[in-house]
Amino acid sequence: MAAATMTLAACGQSTTPPAASGTVAPSATVAAAKRGAGDDLKILYWQAPTILNAHLATGTKDSDAARLVTEPLASYGPDAKPLANGLAAEIPTVANGGVSADLTAVTWKLKQGVKWSDGSAFTADDVAFTFSLMADPKTAVSTSDAAEGVKSVVAKDANTVVVTYAAPNPNIYQWGVGTCCYILQKKQFEAFQGEKLKDAPGNLKPIGTGPYVVDTFKSGDVVTYKMNDQFREPTKPYFKSVTFKGGGDAPSAARAVFQTGDVDYAWNLQVEAGILKPMADTSTKGKLLTVYGSSVERIMLNFSDPSASLGAKRGEPDTKHPFFNGPDGKTVRTALAMATDRKTVAQQIYGDGLAGKAGCNIVTGVPDFESTATTDFCNKFDTTAAGKLLDDAGWKLGADNVRAKGGIKLNIVYQTTVNAVRQKTQDIMKQNWEKAGFKVELKSVPADVFFTNTSPDGANHFWADVEMFTNNSDPDFTNYLNGWTSKQATGSANNWNSANYNRYQNPAYDTVIDQLRTEKDPAKRAALFKQANDILILDVVIIPVVTRTQVTSGISNTLKNVVPTGWDSEMYAVQNFGK
């Protein structure tokens, strides 16, 4: 199974982002503006939804299937900014008085006259209730991180909600916007708070305010929806019903949209570019829908010592990697980065812009935050120069073509998930790195084992020298970047559960993140994001390889008004879909 399953997406720089925040401009071709004029919308996900309460979701598939029914206050649009297409009447800002000057309180005005699909009125109470579910540790919801640091969410009146943060929060839309915060009906879930939430019938058939209502749900197979007669926009949705089918694999999902035309929307076509491109190019039935976000396929370098000989100390944050973290550490890391051929990977494996492009930054997707200081460093692909750099530092080639110094050989174990695209990338890396004098042993682990804190073969233990996978961020990168601070270093003390798998520990970097926690000025924040990014890249903690498209789906040629966003669910504007 391919990785990067549960991802928020990022904003387009490939195409000009359509429409600024506020509204998604309906394209001129919108069909007869009449609710239910279309018949059945067929959506195909090769992972099947298993639960329709997004707060208990275990993946994008669940969250996306829930989005047709339940909605957040606002969505993240293609420009990474909040978009008032949900329950909020407008986006609160400091300028319109919705956000307090000290960035602690956000006042959300809700749309008037919104009804739940059962006909009852939607009020601010439902919003406050949803927050209380998320904040209750006993419910153990997977979205609870958004409630972290939120002091309260209070219904001021029926149409006003005030979100108060415990401390000034520059990430002011943390609670309420996007996939974190689909609003549930208080009436439906009131009796199922705390541990009882998992038994709620509403998990399989939620009542919502969205454009569709669950008709039948077969967990792990298919959801069918009917249009919601109570939906607040009288002309939407266009489709009378939706079939959200799950299962199978990505290549055959691509076939279903491009070759047979069996479906209107096929999600996440993670297929090798060499297969996907001809299929999409020659198709008379469908086309590829892509947009960039913050997803970056990166190579991570281990700063701790993963040697098995260390026994219980293996990979702990207080050990030092023999050559990535010694006196020559930076030189060796730099040589590895110089021997990394991201252009070939982007061209041959990601189709040169089809599913990804050569990338150099970890903070990417928001033009204001994108650093250019790293460009020269990344363009320096040269295995000979990398070899020379090592030579000069005393790492001499042995008879076995592997460089060594003081009895330490540059032997690298390189791990990633079992995935054709990743394994091809590994081959290209190995070839070049070995030219520079490293010896590379490749290892691949099934994704279900790799992304765990419990397995010694997992990304968290990182008992290898380098590892590769994709990750991404919210539009505010603070929490994401926090994952490389010293106190986040993963180890047995935190049950291998912290975010800093590299075990990178640099006080200068920690300071930048501390500043980000309090800095309110947008321009200064942007500078800090760049600064953090540059440290990680130029100190070679991470070698970014490819900036991947966040959305890589196929849609039928007849499907209209699909504007992808890289920062929210792909279904964030499903009410606009038409034919």
Next chain:
Amino acid sequence: MGRYVLRRLLIAIPTLIVISFVVYAILALAPTDPLASFGADPRVPPEVRERIRESLGLNQPWHVRYVKWVIAIAHLDFGYSFMSRSPVMDLIWQRLPNTLAVVGVAYVIGVLLAVPIGMISAVRRYSVFDHLSTTFAFIGFSVPTFFTGLLLIIIFSVKLHWLPFIYDSTLKITSLSTLGDQIRQSIMPITVLALFDTATIARYTRAEMLEHLPLDYVRTARAKGLKERLVVLRHVLRNSLIPVVTLVALGIPAVFGGAIVTEQIFRVPGIGELLVRSIGQGDTPVVAAILLIFATLVVLFNLVADVLYGVLDPRIRYS
């Protein structure tokens, strides 16, 4: 006979307990983690994952979980799925009709085709029909189902656009046209599976028939002046079918287990698909329940096969 069956049933209980223990132990020791899907998701930080782990009861040691599970099973409570938070039995009941409609029908078709094919092949040994059926049988069990499945999809769905390759489990058969839809969407998976079943059973039937045809009792029957038809059908076929019936009975539990590969290819939401996905996601309650039910069926149908053997072959006596 009754005592024999009772004894066998009593022996089955410790067998099933051992099987359940092995299944649970393997699942517990496997590196798969039900929380792996949160792996690279920055929005589900460690504390949240730990909280979810606790809410699933995964913070207890696995032998404690095993004992709790066995006690629940004794009350016929198969627990809740980690992924869908719905009762495991609901998931299995939802999927059983699809599995029976595809894998079961394919098995029935396979048996119905295989016996006559095997019989005719044996009686008309080395005829054109025998050569054809032999060739067909070898193709049937040597070409893997994922290959035949893809081949059919490319020919009949992609090129000819005759048949859909996404199985619609919401289809309700209410009229002739919906019946037609059901047939259209089932043809390809059923063909793929029936091809394999037919091939195996036909070869078996043919071999058994060939063994019996030259025997003395057949010659006696012919010498009595019986028609060849009667000789073949009443004497040879009947005796040859004894081991075939056993084989067929032993194959029935496998129908329940679904067809993992074929279900995946055609997106048939059957039990095989549920099993393989649940294994991947570390959804222990679902995997353990399916495997336990499967094991129970295997034990039961072994008994059924043995009993049938005694009924069909009077020489065998159970005591």
